[in-house]
Amino acid sequence: MALSLAVSPCPNDTFVFHALIHGLVDGAPEIDLTFADVDVTNTAAERGEFDLVKVSYAALPWLLDKYELLHCGGALGRGCGPLVLTREPRADLTGATVAVPGDRTTAYLLMRLWSEGKPPAKIEVVPFHQIMPGVADGTYDAGLVIHEARFTYQRYGLTALADLGEWWEADTGLPIPLGAILARKGTVDPAQATEWIRESLRKGWLDTAASQEFILANAQEMEPAVVKQHIELYVNEFTLELGKDGLAAADALLGRAAAAGLTPAVPSLIC
Secondary structure (H helix, E strand, O other): OOEEEEEOOOHHHHHHHHHHHOOOOOOOOOEEEEEOOHHHHHHHHHOOOOOEEEEEHHHHHHOOOOEEEOOOOOEEEOOOOOEEEEOOOOOOOOOOEEEEOOOOOHHHHHHHHHOOOOOOOEEEEOOHHHHHHHHHOOOOOEEEEOOOHHHHHHHHOOEEEEEHHHHHHHHHOOOEEEEEEEEEOOOOOHHHHHHHHHHHHHHHHHOHHHHHHHHHHOOOOOOHHHHHHHHHHHOOHHHHOOHHHHHHHHHHHHHHHHHOOOOOOOOOOOO
8 A cells, every 4th residue: 555755846855755755665665745845744744644744843733643753854954044035134024024935834933933022014925936036026025935045045136134044053052953754643653664764865875866867857947056955955964863963953943932832832852
């Protein structure tokens, strides 16, 4: 029976899951793949729609009753945080209309924590590919962006008001937890799924050329050089194993969010 998997078409996800999706991991089941932006998977996971799913760490408080966090396959690291972009110089987001990629994304949660005391006037959830053009043409005063936008925002004449990853790392000393892989309880054995994903990642690292056609075909018109930067930044040691620093980072994010009244409280993820 096929296992349903939902991830983004971003290069880090297609790199990590290429071997698993294409039946190259011994003992793994057939995969029924769905590509979707993380704002979509956050909502779909709340309905329990997928067996394995990539979601935002910020969405975990609404999902851990149905899913278990896997300690591999996700996006977490240093120097890879979301950016708050503007066209015109400004000191903060007071009074601003801000375009964000989703209301339960880690990026938005970080922005809310960072801008506490000087919040924007209005938030609009906008498809990711519309954010930078919308800020550039004045539709929005600021935009919250993730992933490959780190490498391309200057092309739109935009400047970074804040690097939320730098802010988070300076404040906590921890890496930034962005995307998590979850396994649906009662459907997927977490230990087995972890080994499938780790083996898929190992195969990707061992033969980087094998996945290139698949990655580029789904990279939403990203240039090969940007794709390479994207993978090098977001596929790292934490993708293979969260470890104590990764789990501490997730705990810190969710603990701060709950303390600020932004999300429900959850038990510690550190066993």
